[in-house]
Amino acid sequence: MNLSIRHTTEQIEEDLFSPYAQLSKRSMGRIVDEEECDIRTVYQRDRDRIIHCKSFRSLKEKTQVFIAKNDFFRTRLTHTLEVNQIGRTIARALRLNEDLVEAIALGHDLGHTCFGHRGEDVLNRLNGNFKHNEQSLRVVDILERDGKGLNLTFEVRDGIVNHTGAGVPLTLEGKLVKRVDRITYLCHDVQDSINAGIFKIEDLPRVVTDILGKSHSERVNKFVIDLIKETKRNIENDKEINIYQSDEIFDAMNILRKFMFENVYYGEICQEEKKKAEFIVGSLYEYFLNHPEEMPPNFYRNIEQEDLNRSVTDFIATCTDSYAIELFKEKFLP
Numbered sequence: 001m002n003l004s005i006r007h008t009t010e011q012i013e014e015d016l017f018s019p020y021a022q023l024s025k026r027s028m029g030r031i032v033d034e035e036e037c038d039i040r041t042v043y044q045r046d047r048d049r050i051i052h053c054k055s056f057r058s059l060k061e062k063t064q065v066f067i068a069k070n071d072f073f074r075t076r077l078t079h080t081l082e083v084n085q086i087g088r089t090i091a092r093a094l095r096l097n098e099d100l101v102e103a104i105a106l107g108h109d110l111g112h113t114c115f116g117h118r119g120e121d122v123l124n125r126l127n128g129n130f131k132h133n134e135q136s137l138r139v140v141d142i143l144e145r146d147g148k149g150l151n152l153t154f155e156v157r158d159g160i161v162n163h164t165g166a167g168v169p170l171t172l173e174g175k176l177v178k179r180v181d182r183i184t185y186l187c188h189d190v191q192d193s194i195n196a197g198i199f200k201i202e203d204l205p206r207v208v209t210d211i212l213g214k215s216h217s218e219r220v221n222k223f224v225i226d227l228i229k230e231t232k233r234n235i236e237n238d239k240e241i242n243i244y245q246s247d248e249i250f251d252a253m254n255i256l257r258k259f260m261f262e263n264v265y266y267g268e269i270c271q272e273e274k275k276k277a278e279f280i281v282g283s284l285y286e287y288f289l290n291h292p293e294e295m296p297p298n299f300y301r302n303i304e305q306e307d308l309n310r311s312v313t314d315f316i317a318t319c320t321d322s323y324a325i326e327l328f329k330e331k332f333l334p
Helices: 003-018 042-051 054-061 078-092 096-109 116-127 132-146 154-159 172-195 206-210 217-235 247-265 268-290 295-304 308-318 322-333
Strands: none
Touching: 042 096, 042 154, 054 078, 054 132, 054 322, 078 096, 078 172, 078 217, 096 154, 096 172, 116 268, 116 308, 132 154, 132 295, 132 308, 132 322, 154 172, 172 217, 172 247, 206 217, 206 247, 217 247, 268 308, 268 322, 295 308
16 A cells, blocks of 8 residues: 555654654644545645635734835745744754644744734723734634635644743744743843844843844844753753753843843834824724624624724734725725
């Protein structure tokens, strides 16, 4: 009997992966059962579905930190790609399932709104309960493919919804993406902030540059090597199966994170942008609550199945920065 390419890949996983890795053939499955692909494993199929979906393409026009148009600043898409690449590098070194890491990384921010966390904060206040990780799960479960969803595996869905917040992913691959997401945004937000002229490298706390390095590549490299070394060491010493950082690197990361919140995320420039974003998102939200028939048909139809607030929230959350601005002009400017 000839084995399919998928079976061969699954056998390679079993032979080469760490005993703590999530094997493709041991997935807990999908919401709706499907016939298996002869070529791709379940996580490879999930990755492909995410890459080809509308929500993934829209990430290129969604803010990471800076709303101001600049071709060299990160967008939500480039952030996603960096999380993916760093995650895969570490996964390979730890002999984890790279395909699962990739699928979680590529899908983790699909539910992010226009204008980044500023848009998220507004929708949370107006809707009463909006978190981008929960919206990402809603995107892949319900909103994509005209309401059919992507029907992803349990492990990918678990990693997506638990990539931030108090939730703990069940797989080591999911735990890895959660740790890498924070490392990635801290590293590239420092670089973008310096390029934006918000601060200079000399303004960073001395302990950060001494321990993590003075360049973007040095900081990423330091984090990657530390995660690999510390995770291997702790697991070999019979510690809990988890993703680890050394105390020195973890403390330096928290100092850097505190600096970024004080000087960038809650800084003067971002606060000014936040006011504009809140005004645009809030105005659009109220407008479509009163004129739901002007939403795209798929969102308007959802009102019957769920409710008006949920449908308007879903629509606003899918908007890119540029589309939200154009909508605002169309609805409010003469």
